Amino acid sequence: MLHKPPLKRPQAHTFAVRVSPTDRLKALVRIGPMTLQAALGRGGVTAFKREGDGGTPRAAMAVLAGFRRGGMLTPDHAGLKLRRVGRRDGWCDAPDHAAYNRHVRLPFAASHETLVRDDILYDFGFVLDWNIRSRRRGAGSAIFLHVAKPGFPPTQGCIALKRRDMLRLMPLLRRGTMIRVE
Incomplete structure (x- = not known):
């Protein structure tokens, strides 16, 4: 019987996000030899x-989902399975609600974000572990890595990349x- 070497798990990378020296609302994202612009x-x-x-929290945040x-129809080729969201998917941002900083089904009575938008921001998104595993009321919610609007206008606290760059990094x-x- 032949001995097979154990399967090697793909390495989890670290993305370094540094504030741009010319604009505090933009960043330079480094992964390996690549440097990309972000909002x-x-x-x-x-x-x-x-x-x-x-x-945007100054922190090291793991990708959770x-x-x-x-x-x-755009293939995503992501390194993790992406949940397909529809009109009934949202994210609770009401600090006093039991579902604070969690995925919720719409309609939802408390304050929330809708995950299907009329723009490109949430074509692809990644949930970052900000205030999720160790949740504190009022410490911020819905911190995602997502697609940026053209021209990189500021987000509500997320990190946003060009759609093309997001597709390049998703694997x-x-x-x-x-x-x-x-």
């Missing part, structure tokens, strides 16, 4: 993230990939 939150990078402040708009994204905002 940050309207509140810049903050070490004291609060719900609604528009800040991914999603994509249902019905799109490297897997559960546990670290996004380190410095």
